[in-house]
Amino acid sequence: MAYGQLEFHILDVFTTTKYMGNPLAIVQVPASVSASLTQEKKQLIAREFNLSETVFIHANSSYAASDAPLKIDIFTTEEEIPFAGHPTVGSSWFLLLGPGKTGQIRQGVTLKTKAGNISAVLQGGGRVRLQVPVDFGEHAPFHLSLFKSAQSRLHEADYANGLDGAEPVVSIVKGMTFVLLKLNSEDALKKLRATAERVEVPWLGEWQGLVALYAFYERDDRVLRTRMFLGALEDPATGSAASALGGYLGKRKGPGKWRFEIVQGVEMGRRSDIEVQVDIGSDGEIERIELGGGAVKVIEGSISL
Secondary structure (H helix, E strand, O other): OOOOOEEEEEEEEEEOOOOOOOOEEEEEEEEHOOOOHHHHHHHHHHHOOOOEEEEEEEEOOOHOOOOOOOOOEOOOOEEEEOOOHHHHHHHHHHHHOOOOOOOOOEEEEEEEOOOOEEEEEEEEHHEEEOOOEOOEEEEEEEEOOOOOOOOOOOOOHOOOOOOOOEEEEEEEEEEEEEEEEEOOOOOHHOOOOOOOOOOOOOOOOOOEEEEEEEEEEOOOOOOEEEEEEEOOOOOOOOOOOOOOOOHHHHHHHHOEEEEEEEEOOOHHHHOEEEEEEEOOOOOOEEEEEEEEOOOOOOEEEEEOO
C-alpha cells in the first residue's frame, strides 16, 4: 500500500447475494493515520463513495488478538451519525468473516460507536447478529400531510390511519428517529413515491437529528415489508429503522421475546433480508433488541488521502 492511501472494501449488506442488499463502504484506518484523519477528510471520502453510509474502522492488523472494542465512525454523504444498522452489521461481518480471513478467528467482536459499544456474534450461514444500542423514545404522533398529499396513486383506504390520522414517531437512539407509516396492502406500499421534502418533526428536543419515514405492511405470513424514505432518497436496507419498528411493535405485543422478519429494498431491485429480535420485560419496556443479517464483498481497492 502506497503512502497516503487507505484500503477500502465495498460490501452488500443484509444479503448473501452480490448486487442485492445495501452497499456499504468500509475504509480501514491504521493507527498511524487515525489521529490525523479529520472529520472534514472523512466527510469528503464519504461523499466520494456517494453511498448511504461509509464506515471508518480504526483498527490495525492485531485486532484479532484483542477483545478491546474497535472504534468505528459512521458517515452519510452529509454528516456523521451515532448509529446505523447496515454499517454495524457490515462492519461486524467484515471483521469476523471478511476479506483476508483464513479460518475462523473468533466468534464475536465489539464495535465502539458514538451511540455506545455494540457486541456482535457469528451465526450460521455467514450471518452476524448484534445487540443494538437502545435509548428508545416515543414521541407525539406526526401528521404526514405533505407526504400523503403527494401520493396521487393512493387513497384514504390505503392508510391504516387514514389521510388525516397522525403516525407514530419513535427513536431507536437520540439522533435517529423514524415516522412509522402503516399501510393496508403490499400494493399500496409498492405505489409509494419519494418526495423532495424531508420529514421534519419540530418537537423532538434532545432527540433531534436524522428523521426519516419508514413505511410498512405486515403480510399474512407475518413478514414485514418495508420502505424507507429520507426526502428524495430511498434506502434499500435500514437496520436502525427496522430496530425502531421492531421495538415499537414488540412493546404493543407485551412481555416476551418477539422476532420480526423484515424485507426491504424490493422496489429498488435490491432485496434486503433483515432480522430483528426484541425482548420486552414484565414492565412492558424494551430490555434488548438484536439485529441480524448477512453480507458479501463486491469491490476492494485503495483511496488516496
